[in-house]
Amino acid sequence: xxxxxxxxxxxxxxxxxxxxxxxxxxxxxxxxxxxxxxxxxxxxxxxxxxxxxxxxxxxxxxxxxxxxxxxxxxxxxxxxxxxxxxxxxxxxxxxxxxxxxxxxxxxxxxxxxxxxxxxxxxxxxxxxxxxxxxxxxxxxxxxxxxxxxxxxxxxxxxxxxxxxxxxxxxxxxxxxxxxxxxxxxxxxxxxxxxxxxxxxxxxxxxxxxxxxxxxxxxxxxxxxxxxxxxxxxxxxxxxxxxxxxxxxxxxxxxxxxxxxxxxxxxxxxxxxxxxxxxxxxxxxxxxxxxxxxxxxxxxxxxxxxxxxxxxxxxxxxxxxxxxxxxxxxxxxxxxxxxxxxxxxxxxxxxxxxxxxxxxxxxxxxxxxxxxxxxxxxxxxxxxxxxxxx
Numbered sequence: 518x519x520x521x522x523x524x525x526x527x528x529x530x531x532x533x534x535x536x537x538x539x540x541x542x543x544x545x546x547x548x549x550x551x552x553x554x555x556x557x558x559x560x561x562x563x564x565x566x567x568x569x570x571x572x573x574x575x576x577x578x579x580x581x582x583x584x585x586x587x588x589x590x591x592x593x594x595x596x597x598x599x600x601x602x603x604x605x606x607x608x609x610x611x612x613x614x615x616x617x618x619x620x621x622x623x624x625x626x627x628x629x630x631x632x633x634x635x636x637x638x639x640x641x642x643x644x645x646x647x648x649x650x651x652x653x654x655x656x657x658x659x660x661x662x663x664x665x666x667x668x669x670x671x672x673x674x675x676x677x678x679x680x681x682x683x684x685x686x687x688x689x690x691x692x693x694x695x696x697x698x699x700x701x702x703x704x705x706x707x708x709x710x711x712x713x714x715x716x717x718x719x720x721x722x723x724x725x726x727x728x729x730x731x732x733x734x735x736x737x738x739x740x741x742x743x744x745x746x747x748x749x750x751x752x753x754x755x756x757x758x759x760x761x762x763x764x765x766x767x768x769x770x771x772x773x774x775x776x777x778x779x780x781x782x783x784x785x786x787x788x789x790x791x792x793x794x795x796x797x798x799x800x801x802x803x804x805x806x807x808x809x810x811x812x813x814x815x816x817x818x819x820x821x822x823x824x825x826x827x828x829x830x831x832x833x834x835x836x837x838x839x840x841x842x843x844x845x846x847x848x849x850x851x852x853x854x855x856x857x858x859x860x861x862x863x864x865x866x867x868x869x870x871x872x873x874x875x876x877x878x879x880x881x882x883x884x885x886x887x888x889x890x891x892x893x894x895x896x897x898x899x900x901x902x903x904x905x906x
Contacts, residue, residue: 561792562762562782565703566800568840569711569768569775575800580704581682584781587756588625588648588690588740589764590699592709593671595754598641598656599716607660609638609718618664619654624691625740626651627730635731643730645722647737648755650689657688664688678712680705692760703779710753710766710777720768723752742786743767747794753777755789763789769797773806773838804840809849809875809883812836816853816887819870823896824862830890831855831870837883839875848878853887862895 562584566576574580601607613636615629627643629635629651640656643649657667664687671685682702692698713719722728726745728737740755749769756764762782769776778796783789816831831853839849855871864870871887896904 559792560783560788561780563703564778564780564792564796565707566776566778566796567707567711568804569714569777571840572708572711573840574704575776575804576796577704580707581702582781583682583700583702584764585692585758585761586690586699586701586706586781587692587758587761587764588650589706589754589756589766589779589781590685590690590701591644591648591653591688591756592706592713592754592766593674593685594653594657594667594688595641595645595719596709596713596716597667597670597674598637598660599713599719601660602718603716607637609636609641611637611659613637613640613655613659615651615655616658619651619658622651622654622689622691624650624689627735627737629655639730641718642722642728643737645719645752645754646725646728646739647730648740650691653689675705678708680708690756690758690761692758698760703781706766706779706781707777710768710779713753714768714775714777719753720751723754724750741765741767742790743794747797750797757786765789765793767793767797769801771801774801774804774840776800803842805843806838807841807846807849808836808838809851810835810837810873810885815890816871816873817855819855819857819889820859821864821893822859822861824864824893825896825900826893829864829870829893831887832890833873834867834869834886834888837875837885839877839882841877845877849882850876852876855887862893864889864893866890866892 563579563582565580567574612634615631615633617631620629620631625648627649640652643652654664657664661667661670667688668685675683683705685699686697690699724744726739730737743750749771752768754766763786764781767778776797778793780789780793810833812833812835814833816833818828818830820828852874866889868889869886870889873885873887874881875883
């Protein structure tokens with residue numbers, strides 16, 4: 518064989534032995550700014566980060582994608598309980614007796630026995646910290662007579678909150694039965710969490726790495742492994758089933774800024790915590806609360822006709838802090854509008870006499886009432902005549 522033929526054969530062998538890639542070109546990074554292995558999307562099915570006070574969305578990736586929530590659905594149960602406590606319908610000291618049905622619920626549990634009695638607060642801690650399914654059913658039966666009755670209350674509350682992506686079928690999140698699978702979205706869970714963090718007791722419980730139950734004989738270990746590790750994090754709820762994947766509703770506060778994040782459908786326990794921490798860190802680094810108006814801040818003056826004082830100061834009824842990206846402070850402007858340059862006496866302290874509007878560029882951020890700083894009494898007829906002498 519000639520030298521040329523030998524070279525040709527070797528070249529052909531090399532070409533046939535080399536793998537040919539049918540993979541599409543690597544796509545741009547996902548909206549999260551990260552992606553998984555080459556060609557893959559972010560390591561979750563959907564995610565969102567919102568600011569708790571206003572509900573403003575600061576990051577989103579398929580936020581309305583319908584998903585099974587697993588145990589994160591327990592945030593709805595927790596919200597109903599705390600609202601009923603606030604309204605005085607139940608007390609955290611109320612005794613709850615475990616039914617036969619509640620004692621048979623599987624999954625994460627505190628192994629309630631039929632006939633065992635615990636205060637509502639103990640069972641709420643078991644739910645918030647340890648994600649106990651049996652405690653959920655016991656609480657639901659106490660509040661609504663049956664777990665199914667509480668599910669109806671959950672769906673009603675969801676409608677009141679405007680949750681368009683949600684329908685609930687049980688109180689604990691188990692989804693082995695395909696006919697009874699809860700459905701919600703990252704966006705809806707964030708709205709639920711926004712209501713839930715208004716109740717300090719929930720954060721008191723969910724921020725504990727562990728607590729005790731059943732007289733100290735059972736340790737409640739927090740399923741949220743970011744507690745005590747991520748600065749400012751104090752909740753909120755984990756969830757996992759094969760159908761749902763690994764989910765986490767988290768909340769953290771730094772300074773005046775509280776964020777809520779939701780990650781759904783992560784492939785592993787480690788990934789859901791890593792992604793939640795990454796998203797929260799990213800948003801905390803990009804945004805800050807900037808005081809724009811102080812409560813009681815002087816905004817101007819209004820002249821007073823026939824008053825014992827010639828004028829009264831206008832002050833801000835409430836303070837306002839704007840959530841801004843770095844460098845946006847320079848685009849903030851304020852505009853005060855008086856109802857009138859002069860008002861007749863009497864004027865009462867706190868009476869609205871104008872408004873302060875706060876803009877970011879051309880976008881209106883807030884309107885704050887401008888009110889009278891103090892009372893201004895009206896002159897008597899004799900006092901008014903003397904004032905002209």
